Amino acid sequence: MAYGNKVKFHYDVPVYVKTQLAAAAKKLNMTATELLSRTIEEEYERVKSEQQSKE
Numbered sequence: 320m321a322y323g324n325k326v327k328f329h330y331d332v333p334v335y336v337k338t339q340l341a342a343a344a345k346k347l348n349m350t351a352t353e354l355l356s357r358t359i360e361e362e363y364e365r366v367k368s369e370q371q372s373k374e
Contacts, residue, residue, distance in 0.1 A: 332340070337351065344354040 332355070340351040340355055344351040347354060349357075
């Protein structure tokens with residue numbers, strides 16, 4: 320969640336990645352944590368569907 324200029328993350332993420340996430344999230348009008356969570360969920364779904372297609 321965003322707190323003014325500070326961004327609180329629930330993930331152990333390097334500072335330079337946090338900065339990039341915060342900038343991208345601001346452009347998408349969402350919090351950096353929401354963007355990171357959404358990205359992780361999308362990647363998880365992609366990997367799961369890729370694994371299912373191989374079976």
